[in-house]
Amino acid sequence: MKTEFTNITPNLTTNDIDHTLKFYCDILGFTLIKKIPEQGYADWILLKKDNVMLMFQKVNLHNARTGCNSLYIQVKNIRPFHDSLEDKVEIVSELEHTFYDTIEFSILDNNGYLITFAEFV
Numbered sequence: 001m002k003t004e005f006t007n008i009t010p011n012l013t014t015n016d017i018d019h020t021l022k023f024y025c026d027i028l029g030f031t032l033i034k035k036i037p038e039q040g041y042a043d044w045i046l047l048k049k050d051n052v053m054l055m056f057q058k059v060n061l062h063n064a065r066t067g068c069n070s071l072y073i074q075v076k077n078i079r080p081f082h083d084s085l086e087d088k089v090e091i092v093s094e095l096e097h098t099f100y101d102t103i104e105f106s107i108l109d110n111n112g113y114l115i116t117f118a119e120f121v
Contacts, residue, residue, distance in 0.1 A: 001077045008073045010055065011055040012054065013069055033047060034100075042058070044056070074120070090107060093105055104116055
């Protein structure tokens with residue numbers, strides 16, 4: 001079964017989620033889709049406008065150390081795709097079923113960028 005890439009969403013880091021949320025929503029017209037945690041100061045947000053989605057994540061020790069601005073790629077048929085990469089790339093996060101109902105794993109590309117592949121269950 002062929003793996004199909006269906007979407008890509010940049011996951012960008014920010015020092016100020018609230019300011020970022022206001023900028024993208026109030027000035028650029030994006031809509032907040034998801035905020036984690038839902039109450040209080042957010043660590044992560046998902047925004048959408050038309051067919052464009054963006055994720056923003058608060059800078060933390062891990063992504064500050066790696067300089068990580070990552071890509072989040074939605075796919076179909078994730079398991080065979082994961083298996084085909086096992087001996088070819090550095091897998092930094094194995095297949096897991098997340099609380100937000102995806103099966104996903106993450107790799108580092110040849111430049112050190114984190115790429116997460118996800119399939120919605």
